[in-house]
Amino acid sequence: MVIYGVSFLGACYILGQLVGEFLAKWIGVKANVGGVGFAMLFLILAHDYFNKRNLFSAEAEKGILFWSQMYIPVIVAMSATQNVVVALDSGLLAILAGVIPVFMCFACIPLLVKLTKSPLNN
Amino acid sequence: MEIILNFLEKNGLIVAFVAVGIMSYLGFLISKHVLKNKIPGAAVSILLGLIVAYFSGLHTGGSKGIADISIFSGMSLLGGSMFRDFAIVSTAMGASFLLIRQTGLAGAISLVLGTTVSFVGGAIIAMFFGYHDAKSMATIGAGACTFIVGPVTGAALQASSEVIALSIATGVVKSIFVTISTPFIAPYIGLNNAHSAMIYGGMMSTTSGVSAGLAATDTKLVPYGALTATFATGMGCLLCPSVFYLILEKIL
Numbered sequence: 001m002v003i004y005g006v007s008f009l010g011a012c013y014i015l016g017q018l019v020g021e022f023l024a025k026w027i028g029v030k031a032n033v034g035g036v037g038f039a040m041l042f043l044i045l046a047h048d049y050f051n052k053r054n055l056f057s058a059e060a061e062k063g064i065l066f067w068s069q070m071y072i073p074v075i076v077a078m079s080a081t082q083n084v085v086v087a088l089d090s091g092l093l094a095i096l097a098g099v100i101p102v103f104m105c106f107a108c109i110p111l112l113v114k115l116t117k118s119p120l121n122n
Numbered sequence: 123m124e125i126i127l128n129f130l131e132k133n134g135l136i137v138a139f140v141a142v143g144i145m146s147y148l149g150f151l152i153s154k155h156v157l158k159n160k161i162p163g164a165a166v167s168i169l170l171g172l173i174v175a176y177f178s179g180l181h182t183g184g185s186k187g188i189a190d191i192s193i194f195s196g197m198s199l200l201g202g203s204m205f206r207d208f209a210i211v212s213t214a215m216g217a218s219f220l221l222i223r224q225t226g227l228a229g230a231i232s233l234v235l236g237t238t239v240s241f242v243g244g245a246i247i248a249m250f251f252g253y254h255d256a257k258s259m260a261t262i263g264a265g266a267c268t269f270i271v272g273p274v275t276g277a278a279l280q281a282s283s284e285v286i287a288l289s290i291a292t293g294v295v296k297s298i299f300v301t302i303s304t305p306f307i308a309p310y311i312g313l314n315n316a317h318s319a320m321i322y323g324g325m326m327s328t329t330s331g332v333s334a335g336l337a338a339t340d341t342k343l344v345p346y347g348a349l350t351a352t353f354a355t356g357m358g359c360l361l362c363p364s365v366f367y368l369i370l371e372k373i374l
Contacts, residue, residue: 013211024356030274033356036207036329037349040214044222047215067212071344072164073142074209075334077201079171079301080145081187082330085179087298090291093251093262098295101243101266102303105236105325109311112235112325113318116228 005063012043127193134196141194145170165305165338172298210333210348217345221316228317229350232324237358240266240327241366244292256371258285262292263370264362268328269293271358278363297331304335313339316346323347327354 016039020032027033043064050056087094130137149167153159157166175187184190189198199205244266245259253259261281265272265288272289275281281289304313304322312318319336323346326332332351336344 009208009212013208016211017207020352020356024359027356027360029356029359030278031270031355031359033360034353036210036352039207039211040217040345040349040352041219041222043211043214044217044219048219061215064212064215067209068215070205071209071213071333072167072337072341073139073146074200074205075164075337076145076149076167076171077138077142077197078206078330079168079201079334080142080174080178081189081198081201082172082175082298083179083185083294084172084176084187084298086185086291087294088176090288090295093247094265094288094291094295097244097247097262097266097292099299100247101240102296102299102326104239104243105327106303106307106311108235108239109232109313109318109321109325112228112232112321113312116225116231116321117317 001057002059002063002066004057005060005065006067007063008046008060009043009064009067012046013039015039016042130193131195134194135199136196137193138196138200141188141197142200145174161305162338164341168301168334168338172301206330206333210329210344210352213341213345213348216342217349218316222320222346222349225317225320225346229320229324232321233327233350233354233357234361236325236327236354237267237361238366239325240296241358241362245370253285254374256367256374257281259374260362260367260370261285261289263366264358265289265292266296267293267358267362268355269297270355271327271362274359275362275367279367293328297328297334300326300328300331301334301338304331305339308339313343316343319343319346320350323350323352324354327351327358329355 017035019038020035024033146167150163153163153166178188182190188194241263245263248259248262257279261276264275272293276286323332329351332347336347
């Protein structure tokens with residue numbers, strides 16, 4: 001049943017987000033630390049585990065795939081609810097401080113890819 | 123008319139499904155016929171969303187884009203963090219654990235480097251605009267990480283509300299800029315595989331920017347980028363008001 005997949009996804013989400021909340025509390029940070037990341041890892045590992053034992057029906061998988069296909073629409077909705085006005089009207093400082101570091105980070109990516117790729121592949 | 127408006131308001135989430143469906147369709151139409159598929163439909167739809175948010179914001183004076191128009195209030199649920207994170211997690215279905223494990227270290231390095239570079243860049247720009255105290259520079263630098271790290275840092279350091287507002291605006295600008303620029307910059311920085319996507323997620327920090335930027339570039343990369351980006355806000359909240367602030371204070 002489709003709901004098995006949705007429920008499974010929901011369980012991974014809740015577990016992962018709770019780990020993120022507790023991890024944040026533990027290191028004394030006022031934000032969720034990697035909750036989504038943990039949830040993704042749970043989903044990958046648990047799905048792998050059940051799939052190998054043939055406990056995951058194609059029907060249940062559809063419940064997860066539906067949401068992964070809803071991803072872009074959700075992002076479109078997110079874009080439509082951003083505070084774009086404040087971003088554009090808050091003056092040059094916010095715009096420069098928001099844009100220039102992004103370019104600096106973009107510039108670091110090829111370097112970091114190069115540095116980290118070779119030792120791992122060998 | 124009132125009956126219709128009340129009805130739509132009560133069924134906000136369903137209205138949001140219809141509205142997003144229409145916006146996506148328009149995005150794909152524009153992509154296909156006006157832009158001749160040079161920019162993917164998803165990217166156009168996301169950009170369309172931002173434009174809609176801008177004009178809605180001008181119209182209502184609110185902070186939640188189209189969701190401030192009462193019949194579209196459901197958009198803030200569909201586009202809120204719950205559905206966003208839920209959908210991001212679901213994309214992990216297609217991700218390979220082997221690739222993630224291989225790139226784990228690179229992802230971790232990129233998280234630290236991304237937070238550092240953004241903080242330093244933001245703080246230096248703040249200095250050029252006349253903020254010479256460590257508190258304000260650190261808060262704006264933190265805002266250059268994400269729009270959550272900025273106010274968290276500002277509150278911890280007791281920065282002025284004007285500076286905290288600036289740091290939030292900086293983070294929002296960043297998120298929007300990452301969204302728009304990623305598909306254009308992707309070919310130049312080799313952003314076409316899981317390895318570089320994980321590094322990209324860590325370097326860019328902003329979950330909303332990364333998730334939207336990768337959606338507009340290549341959906342296959344979403345889980346890898348999102349996986350590291352989701353740790354970035356926590357990393358920023360940990361480093362900015364503590365280590366980074368203390369170092370900045372020493373330098374000044």
